Amino acid sequence: MLIMFLAFAIFLALGMPAAFSMGISGLIGIFTLDGVASVVIPQKIFMALNSFPLLAVPLFVLTGEIMNTGGITRRIVSFCNSMLRHWRGSLSHANIVTSMLMAGFSGSATADAVSVGAIMIPAMVEDGYSPEYSAGVTAASSCIGPIIPPSIIMVLYGGITGLSIGKLFMGGIVPGVLIGLSQMLITVYFGKKLGWPKYPRSTWAEKWTATKSAVWALFAPVIIIGSMLNGICTATEAATIAVMYCLFVSIVIYRDMSLKDIPKILLRAALNTAVPCLIISFASLFGFVITRENFASILVGFLFRISTDPNVVMLLVIVLLMIVGLFVDGTVALITFAPILFPLGETMGFSPIHFALIILMVIMIGTITPPVGLQLYVAASIAKVPVTKVVIWPFVIAMLAVVFLCAYVPAIVTFVPGLLMP
Incomplete structure (x- = not known):
């Protein structure tokens, strides 16, 4: 197993794509195991995606593409701008609130960074914001998308661990909103420090026009999340509803998109789905070796030698993942560490949804911290x-x-799932 980890680190350092680094190092790890037939390799690769x-x-990736092409994203941005124009740093606030609303559609940080960034960054720079700040707030706000439901990374985590994806979705509502509010506080700080101007409040006519234009887009999260809360459909079926709804709105209502x-x-x-799917399938080889070598128990034992206090262990997990996030892509970090840390959470008695x-x-x-943060690179480009x-x-x-x-206040996460999906 040590050989596998070393190979993985070397391949990444040499610039090999993460999927192939993980796949090749996983192959190396399997060949070092005793009593494992080579037929396990294609089985694991196939079964990882057979879910x-x-x-x-x-489906959620497709939803994001339809939103961008069909004018849904643009209308949400216009709606947020009209409502927040009289705030100091209004475009920065609008950037964050747009990402919070967009979170109810695609659940992809990269899609959010691309779609919102393409509209908001040029507008912010033209309005006098520095390009460095405009990129920063866009990258940071894109992280809200995978926390507020629906969320692609929650689907992946649920697929790996067997946790209820619906409960994971509900658990992300309050933390996602808190992250958005915390970023808006940073905007308030910069607004006062740099003396950003305030603009006249939008007229009621302007607000009504923006709301009327965006109402179909704003109604989508209610349908998607509400259908899951009422037990009408699963997360996958909700994703299908999202695709069909966005197609209908884009083609029939807004008419910004055609069948062509x-x-x-x-x-x-x-193309955008191929990369995470490749990582998931190759990561299954990596995960097989980790499971076979009982790495989770080794990690638990190591942490217990430091402390058996759950509060300390939680701190160590956060620090570990922050360090990992500096050097490893978010999807790779999730696929690698979810199978390892999930048993640790059970051992420590943490609520699975909270943990x-x-x-x-x-x-x-980790997706916005250099030197590997993907959303950081997207916004900077x-x-x-x-x-830097x-x-x-x-x-x-x-x-x-x-x-x-x-x-350290688990109820923030567990309250909504306990209330809506006991």
């Missing part, structure tokens, strides 16, 4: 600034504050 819950991943656009949308969605949300929130923070100059650390600190609050 009904994981079908939600391409569908092949291009399907192609982009397929899962802490893991997922810290992993999402749109703003055309070096990654993006204003990201104030938002990281604010998000970490929410993580620690949720970690």
